Amino acid sequence: MKTDSKHHSGTGTVYPDSPRAAAGAIVFNENKVLLVLRGQAPAEKMWAIPGGSVNLGETLQAAAEREIYEETGIVIKAGMPVFTFDVIVRDNENRVQFHYVIVDLIADYVSGELRPGDDVLDARWVSAQEMQALKLSLSTRELLKKQFNFG
16 A cells, blocks of 8 residues: 555545546447456456546546547447446445445447556457456456346
8 A cells, every 4th residue: 555645635536535436438339348356455456447536627427438448458438328227345443445436427439459458467459258257346247247138
């Protein structure tokens, strides 16, 4: 864990003083979904919908488009929200270590060659069959199954 004052003063993403907004994008291409292997907490080493924090003054769509490009090299056109959920992680002393309100948007693949970047360990186009063997969060698995009959 980082030890700079930003991460302990309540203004960062670790031990925040309020929830942080995040946007993700559900992108399908040729019967596969775009997933990333997270490289940082709170979902470290888990496959997930790509996305990240919304910057001040940035729309959900713009945040999703920026984050997906940074994490995967893929250009998307983000659409409407399809799923919203909380990620709240508490430490051993029951203090809130992370709190994200995540809005996942449906998005269209526009262009780009897949390459992992930013804070991800890997990025892949994954078929429903391949997804079964991956370590996914329950919320990601449920979202893809219930909303898109994928998986």
